[in-house]
Amino acid sequence: MLLGTIVFVLVEAALIYIVIKYRRKDETTVPPQTHGSTKLEIIWTLIPAVILVFIAVPTVRIIFETQAKAPEGSLEVEVYGHQWWWEFKYPEYGFSTANEMYIPTGRTVNLVLRTKDVLHSFWVPQLAGKRDLIANRTNYIWFTPDSTTPTTVWNGFCTEYCGASHANMKFRVVTVQPDEFEGWVRHQQSNAAYTANVAPPASAAVPADIAASTAGAVATVVSNTQIDSSDLAERQAEEAQAVESPLLAGFIIPPDKVPMWTLPATPIPASIKFDDSLVGNPAEGEKLFSGAGTCNACHFIKGNPTAVGVIGPDLTHIATRLTLGAGLYKNDPKHMARWLKNARLMKPGNIMPTLGQGEYDPVLKNNMASGLTDQQIADLVAYLAALK
Numbered sequence: 001m002l003l004g005t006i007v008f009v010l011v012e013a014a015l016i017y018i019v020i021k022y023r024r025k026d027e028t029t030v031p032p033q034t035h036g037s038t039k040l041e042i043i044w045t046l047i048p049a050v051i052l053v054f055i056a057v058p059t060v061r062i063i064f065e066t067q068a069k070a071p072e073g074s075l076e077v078e079v080y081g082h083q084w085w086w087e088f089k090y091p092e093y094g095f096s097t098a099n100e101m102y103i104p105t106g107r108t109v110n111l112v113l114r115t116k117d118v119l120h121s122f123w124v125p126q127l128a129g130k131r132d133l134i135a136n137r138t139n140y141i142w143f144t145p146d147s148t149t150p151t152t153v154w155n156g157f158c159t160e161y162c163g164a165s166h167a168n169m170k171f172r173v174v175t176v177q178p179d180e181f182e183g184w185v186r187h188q189q190s191n192a193a194y195t196a197n198v199a200p201p202a203s204a205a206v207p208a209d210i211a212a213s214t215a216g217a218v219a220t221v222v223s224n225t226q227i228d229s230s231d232l233a234e235r236q237a238e239e240a241q242a243v244e245s246p247l248l249a250g251f252i253i254p255p256d257k258v259p260m261w262t263l264p265a266t267p268i269p270a271s272i273k274f275d276d277s278l279v280g281n282p283a284e285g286e287k288l289f290s291g292a293g294t295c296n297a298c299h300f301i302k303g304n305p306t307a308v309g310v311i312g313p314d315l316t317h318i319a320t321r322l323t324l325g326a327g328l329y330k331n332d333p334k335h336m337a338r339w340l341k342n343a344r345l346m347k348p349g350n351i352m353p354t355l356g357q358g359e360y361d362p363v364l365k366n367n368m369a370s371g372l373t374d375q376q377i378a379d380l381v382a383y384l385a386a387l388k
């Protein structure tokens with residue numbers, strides 16, 4: 001601002017001085033003309049050229065610096081942009097989370113940025129610069145939260161317009177101390193906290209309109225989403241280990257370390273009604289979740305052998321996350337119930353099907369004749385709330 005002001009004042013002063021000094025003073029005389037002066041042409045070509053050369057030196061140096069490889073021993077996190085949520089994979093530890101990334105202080109984190117569909121851009125303003133996620137290309141950005149960084153939460157955003165819910169594609173970065181990070185990793189690696197070992201019905205009939213609600217949107221998204229067969233193989237390998245990994249006590253950010261500005265306060269669409277007095281049964285919820293072609297077709301839950309989906313977020317420890325719908329709502333039973341009932345009203349463009357009986361589906365443009373009752377939704381909420 002200061003330098004800009006100085007330049008502005010100098011340029012405007014020179015302009016005003018010259019306009020007045022060389023203006024045409026009467027109708028008969030022509031002011032002195034300089035057109036065709038070779039000397040002047042050379043001067044005003046050379047001066048900017050020299051200035052640009054000087055600017056180019058630090059610019060090129062910084063470009064190489066920002067593109068440099070992360071140091072050895074960095075924590076690698078693969079970041080995948082989806083319409084409209086974030087997937088964070090920890091290849092070193094063999095698990096993935098959604099919309100919430102824990103990183104330890106004092107260690108460089110190397111983010112490997114890729115997209116599963118369109119362009120997105122990763123930005124946590126207070127921690128690092130921003131970098132695009134580009135189709136068929138891998139970008140990198142790395143930074144080190146220094147050892148004085150407290151255990152706290154930072155807001156992150158998508159900063160490349162990517163469709164209907166671009167503004168609702170947020171995430172949280174949780175910086176934690178190294179020992180806390182170890183605890184968090186242990187916990188994330190272990191099985192879901194609630195496994196009643198359901199034997200799901202071999203072929204639960206999915207009602208026609210629920211199937212249509214799912215298929216319509218899934219088809220459009222799947223057509224421009226890159227789902228590698230390796231994704232599925234990876235999930236199945238994780239599931240195979242699941243029996244061996246009991247839930248380990250670990251670390252989750254305590255509520256008093258969560259700044260209030262990282263908790264969303266998005267209002268719930270008024271037309272979604274739900275009876276919050278209903279008491280859910282997690283075992284019933286798990287059964288619903290595990291029926292053929294239901295939630296488990298898109299979501300992964302380590303420890304629930306029916307749930308190996310790769311389209312939606314990994315829900316193994318969903319109850320430990322702060323937010324729902326990529327930073328859009330607080331993750332609590334109240335919001336979860338409405339999300340399950342009508343996710344497309346909760347988040348425009350959402351691929352998650354409309355599940356509530358009688359709810360309006362904006363993609364099918366009609367009300368759902370079948371679907372889940374409020375009691376069934378309460379059961380599902382109880383199951384998901386148990387996945388700590």
Ligand code: CUA
Pocket residue numbers: 081082084119120121158159160161162163165166167169
């Ligand atoms: Cu993703 Cu904007």
